[in-house]
Amino acid sequence: MHILIADDHELVRDTICAFLEREGDVRVSTASDFGEAIAKIDTEGPYDLVILDYNMPGMEGLESLAHAKDRNMGNPVGIISGTANRSVAEEALAAGAAGFLPKTLAAKSLIHAVRFMAAGEQYAPIDFMRAQDGDDDNPLAPKLSKRESEVLKGLMRGASNKEIARELDLQEVTVKLHVKTLCRKLDARNRTQAAMIAKDAGMC
Known part of the structure; x- marks a missing residue:
């Protein structure tokens, strides 16, 4: 299994590499920014898995994620971050990231996550994804991330995606993904019904 770890923090790269290379069947390449990651994908890839630091130089959020997936011939591309919150994680997963890895993840969990993503599954730590990004008293809060709630409020006002x-x-495109996720979570046929469900639930 050949993996690319792209992170601008040398200590993080070296630590992850050390954990993974102990597995014996894992070969790891590294990059220090997004540009170098793309260059390595072009010359060494496609990789079985690419992991990109969300905040490293050259990364432009979900656009860079999509670009890396395209260059990696559709093979899995995951996101790692030490600062991103649950809303960012959900946006990345909705956009097709193979997974989201907080840098606080334990070594055993990291290895499990890497194998899970390389196998084509989507990974995110349950405890992290259950965390609330802020206080929200609306009755739909347990189902929705903070960002989803903000988008839903826009739908209730009749605002367009733009x-x-x-x-x-x-x-x-990110808003469009959120609308699709909202319809699924609220069991709504379309954006109008999603807004009606929110109003009936007393969301304001």
């Missing part, structure tokens, strides 16, 4: 994207400083 308008919501501008208000929340997101890409329009």
Whole structure:
């Protein structure tokens, strides 16, 4: 199994490499920024798995994720971060990331996550994904991330994806992904029904 770890923190790269290379069947390449990661994918890839630091130089959020997936011939690309919250993790997963790894993840869990993602499954630590990004008293809060709640409020106002994207400083494609996720979580046929469900639940 050949993996690329792209992170601008040398200590993080070296630590992850040490954990993975103990497995015997794992070969690890590294990059210190997004540009170097793409260059290595082009020359050494496609890799069985690419892991990108969400905040390293050259990374531009979900656009870079999509670009890396394309260059890696559709093979899994995951995100690692020491600062991103649950909303960012959910956005990445909704956009097709193979997984989201907090840098606080234990070594055994990291190895499990890498094998899980390389096998084509999507990984995110349950405890991290259950954490709340902020206080929200609306009755749908247990089902929704903070970002999803913000998008849903936009739907309730009748705002378009473009308008919501501008208000929340997101890409329009990201809002579209959130709307799709909201419809699934609320068991709604479309955005209008999702807004009606939210209003009936007393969300304001």
